[in-house]
Amino acid sequence: MMQETYLIKLRDNSIYEDFAMVASFLKRNKAQIIMASSQRFWIVAILNQRLAEVVKRLPSIEIVGGVTFRKREVRVIRIQKQ
Amino acid sequence: MADPVNAIVKEIPFAELVRKAALAIADGQTALDLNSVQTAQVLADMKLDPGSVILAIVEYTDKDGNITKVETLTNDKPLSLLAYGVVPTFYEFTQTIIDLRFWVRFWVRSTHVESSSEFNKKLSTKWTESRTKYGGGGGLSLNLGFFSVGGGGGYKKTEAQGSYEVDLHVSSHTAYDSQVYGLDAAAACRLTTTLKPKPAPARAVPQIITKPEATPSPS
Numbered sequence: 001m002m003q004e005t006y007l008i009k010l011r012d013n014s015i016y017e018d019f020a021m022v023a024s025f026l027k028r029n030k031a032q033i034i035m036a037s038s039q040r041f042w043i044v045a046i047l048n049q050r051l052a053e054v055v056k057r058l059p060s061i062e063i064v065g066g067v068t069f070r071k072r073e074v075r076v077i078r079i080q081k082q
Numbered sequence: 083m084a085d086p087v088n089a090i091v092k093e094i095p096f097a098e099l100v101r102k103a104a105l106a107i108a109d110g111q112t113a114l115d116l117n118s119v120q121t122a123q124v125l126a127d128m129k130l131d132p133g134s135v136i137l138a139i140v141e142y143t144d145k146d147g148n149i150t151k152v153e154t155l156t157n158d159k160p161l162s163l164l165a166y167g168v169v170p171t172f173y174e175f176t177q178t179i180i181d182l183r184f185w186v187r188f189w190v191r192s193t194h195v196e197s198s199s200e201f202n203k204k205l206s207t208k209w210t211e212s213r214t215k216y217g218g219g220g221g222l223s224l225n226l227g228f229f230s231v232g233g234g235g236g237y238k239k240t241e242a243q244g245s246y247e248v249d250l251h252v253s254s255h256t257a258y259d260s261q262v263y264g265l266d267a268a269a270a271c272r273l274t275t276t277l278k279p280k281p282a283p284a285r286a287v288p289q290i291i292t293k294p295e296a297t298p299s300p301s
Contacts, residue, residue, distance in 0.1 A: 074139060
């Protein structure tokens with residue numbers, strides 16, 4: 001089963017316990033959480049499609065969508081003292 | 083009798099089934115695209131806190147090029163995940179196989195039943211009847227040697243006998259034929275599709291370039 005990166009967003013009326021339950025569910029099912037916000041209730045995690053379908057049906061979930069990280073460069077600015 | 087199997091095969095709407103399968107694929111593609119667009123909207127609404135994302139690194143060097151100080155430039159305003167570089171994945175059906183299968187079975191079941199039975203019985207009955215009827219007088223008996231007074235008795239016996247013999251013979255014979263005609267028809271349509279991530283369509287997700295507002299001046 002192919003692993004993909006998904007954005008998991010909880011409903012706006014969710015509470016912290018909902019977020020903790022979803023995060024715990026993902027960890028129990030061997031998903032890899034790479035970003036999360038416990039204040040705004042979203043998680044970016046790597047999981048397989050079957051698990052994504054299961055997560056989509058959880059009552060506190062608003063959306064589950066595949067995401068890709070665009071290549072992002074941190075520029076270096078060099079300033080020489082006169 | 084016309085071949086019923088051929089008649090059924092002619093009635094199967096192959097074109098209609100293929101059309102419906104293709105429309106199902108198109109509906110699936112639309113649903114996937116809509117989900118990706120919704121994801122893009124959610125990503126645009128989700129903000130990272132000010133100061134949480136490093137946008138650039140500023141290195142201060144002396145005349146010889148040695149680094150004397152390093153600073154980081156971070157976002158001074160909330161930064162959306164879309165701007166941060168998280169973009170929705172779009173998917174497409176790269177290959178679809180529509181597999182239609184039909185099974186038609188015509189069958190005839192014949193049954194022939196024949197049975198016969200015989201029953202023989204010899205019945206014999208014998209009977210014997212005997213009746214005895216007793217009768218007599220009553221009284222007193224006095225015996226004085228030379229003189230006696232008294233009453234006497236008697237009986238009647240009747241006998242009868244006979245026999246019957248009956249021969250019983252019963253025979254039966256049953257036979258019948260039956261034929262049952264049946265027709266089974268089943269159809270299955272299977273779609274095998276390959277779903278593949280693809281780059282976002284042009285202009286579907288905006289290209290966001292983040293620039294530091296002002297480059298710090300050397301101190």
